[in-house]
Amino acid sequence: MERTGIVTMKGNPMTLVGNEIKVGDKAPDFTVSAQTLAPVTLKDYAGKIKVISVTPSLDTPVCDFQLRRLNTEVASMGDDIVMLNISMDLPFAIKRFCTVAEIDKAIALSDYKEASFGTAFGVLIKELRLLARAVFVVDKNDVVTYVEIVPEATNAPDYEKLIAFIKK
Template identity: 60%
Template sequence: MASITFKGGPVTLLGQEVKVGDKAPEFTVLANDLSPVTLADSKGQVRLISVVPSIDTGVCDAQTRRFNEAAAELGNVKVLTVSVDLPFAQKRWCAAAGIEQVQTLSDHRDLSFGEAYGVAIKELRLLARAVFVVDSNDEVTYVEYVSEATDHPDYDAAIEAAKAAK
């Protein structure tokens, strides 16, 4: 299992670690209008899934903005940002930040995504920072569990992986 810290202290991740080559685990999260969203809803597309602890913090804000900017160059890649923020807060933040290329999704209800992808932080009920690329056949082609949850992911590597996925 990935070893993650949050502000320097170790945390416990719930669920199974996802690895390159795995079939992407199914999940159910909530869109900003409270409708359920699953992995199957984007079947046949490449997905870049950006996972953040809370959209209202500096690094999470920067991460979501960076992948929003990259969405244009990624073309037919669906960019998703998952956090445990309430859907209403995600919608408000996106409107204020001008985020239109990334779909923000909430895992607050039951941590379905967090446990399926091994990013649910037991002690904080937040998600650890991570990036996953899932190809059009639902195979995981890129994984980054950021070892310190307050650090940035490797944006360039994730974007290149999304471009290379089919």
């Protein structure tokens, strides 16, 4: 399924591939790659609240800031919350980024192989094979409780709204 009119990249309209995910939906499973190339699925975080930060590329200033900020704020909110960042960056580039940026709490993952996450969550940008900037919160029962797809991919998500939502 393709959807238009949802996101732009530097003002240019983009096409999202996959179904729209809404609050109340059961989170679809996906398979992404860890920095070690090992497969990672939604089931690997069963019983935890999953905050999923989605970034086009960690080698850009907004994505860099997004992961650093959420690593600090969200990942330290408790043992029952896991902070994931998913991008199309190669696992090796993600590992280098996380080492340099001292990302020690968030788990940065790659969707480079099959775009499994991007398609499952409806945030794969067809024209660029990148992921649209978004944030999802999935509860302990794998129900989606928060969705923000940022309309302009070069802009940041609403951090204050997200943090307030997680705290309640």
